[in-house]
Amino acid sequence: MKFIKTLFLVTLLMALGAITLSSATSSKNEEPNSLQGTSHFLSRKQNRISVSCNKYPKICNIKGSPGPNCCNNNCVNFSIDMFNCGRCGKKCSFPKICCEGKCVNPRSNEKHCGKCGNKCDNRGSCVYGMCRYA
Numbered sequence: 471m472k473f474i475k476t477l478f479l480v481t482l483l484m485a486l487g488a489i490t491l492s493s494a495t496s497s498k499n500e501e502p503n504s505l506q507g508t509s510h511f512l513s514r515k516q517n518r519i520s521v522s523c524n525k526y527p528k529i530c531n532i533k534g535s536p537g538p539n540c541c542n543n544n545c546v547n548f549s550i551d552m553f554n555c556g557r558c559g560k561k562c563s564f565p566k567i568c569c570e571g572k573c574v575n576p577r578s579n580e581k582h583c584g585k586c587g588n589k590c591d592n593r594g595s596c597v598y599g600m601c602r603y604a
């Protein structure tokens with residue numbers, strides 16, 4: 471068991487090193503082909519990261535992670551995740567969406583009118599997802 475943990479840590483450190491290396495490479499190398507290769511490489515890395523966040527939640531803070539929070543071994547962003555809004559397993563049901571960790575109805579929410587962060591100012595009201603001013 472201890473051996474496996476050590477092995478995992480070594481792998482993780484290697485992954486971190488690889489990410490650093492690949493971003494250094496991509497800044498030197500501007501050809502589109504090599505950039506494509508880099509993003510493909512990173513997205514594969516991302517999968518491996520999400521597989522183990524139950525045990526090592528901090529890996530969700532790594533650059534390129536979908537978000538800082540860990541649910542069911544997946545890195546998510548509580549702030550905007552429709553299936554983990556504010557906490558793991560909190561799903562927003564239609565027509566609500568997840569904004570700042572809360573399920574809101576964008577058709578009528580004055581702070582998130584039509585989309586997250588679209589605030590209708592003082593006298594505006596949100597009607598069918600659009601700010602309307604009297």
Ligand SMILES: *[C@@H]1O[C@H](CO)[C@@H](O)[C@H](O)[C@H]1NC(C)=O
Pocket residue numbers: 535536537538547549550
């Ligand atoms: C989570 O989502 C919010 C809203 O899009 C964004 O501002 C924030 O940077 C995200 N957090 C991370 C760590 O990706």
